[in-house]
Amino acid sequence: xxxxRWITGAVLLVLLLILCISxxxxxxxxxxxxxxxxxxxxxxxxxxxxSSRPSRPCILSFRSxxxxxxxxxxxxxxxxxxxxxxxxxAEGEYIYECKRARKYSIxxxxxxxxxxxxxxxxxxxxxxxxxxxxxxGSFPIIGMALATPETYFTPTPFTHRDPR
Numbered sequence: 501x502x503x504x505r506w507i508t509g510a511v512l513l514v515l516l517l518i519l520c521i522s523x524x525x526x527x528x529x530x531x532x533x534x535x536x537x538x539x540x541x542x543x544x545x546x547x548x549x550x551s552s553r554p555s556r557p558c559i560l561s562f563r564s565x566x567x568x569x570x571x572x573x574x575x576x577x578x579x580x581x582x583x584x585x586x587x588x589x590a591e592g593e594y595i596y597e598c599k600r601a602r603k604y605s606i607x608x609x610x611x612x613x614x615x616x617x618x619x620x621x622x623x624x625x626x627x628x629x630x631x632x633x634x635x636x637g638s639f640p641i642i643g644m645a646l647a648t649p650e651t652y653f654t655p656t657p658f659t660h661r662d663p664r
Contacts, residue, residue: 547623547637550575556606557625557634562641570614572596578604581627583634585610588622617641 550558557580560573572585585596596612615621618640625635 547635569611572610574608576608578606583625583627586624
């Protein structure tokens with residue numbers, strides 16, 4: 501009878517050690533921050549200002565165009581799908597239509613309503629075709645280039661006068 505207790509105790513101790521080791525391994529993997537996934541989807545890439553890190557899409561600049569709208573200049577991957585930007589703020593949502601400089605270009609300009617400088621907004625890059633969110637981020641608009649007024653000169657015919 502004493503022998504059965506020792507064997508049962510040893511088996512339970514081995515099972516407890518196996519559970520502790522596997523639990524520690526799972527906790528270690530989670531703590532190291534290995535990329536997770538939701539179903540079959542990858543986590544959304546961050547969206548922010550362009551920097552020395554090659555993460556795309558990213559924002560190059562904000563500017564005002566001649567009609568007073570705000571233009572967001574972006575860098576994207578050449579193979580990324582067509583998209584638009586949804587900007588969320590306490591006052592509501594704004595949609596910015598985006599156009600590439602040319603097909604498969606990495607330069608994209610998105611145009612929409614002018615937003616105040618210095619306030620923090622939530623930006624969502626949304627696929628035009630599928631309607632899925634491609635990237636997101638929250639950050640302030642830290643500055644905006646203003647459109648330069650275009651100046652046109654009407655050429656006047658030059659007439660030569662004889663000083664005599």
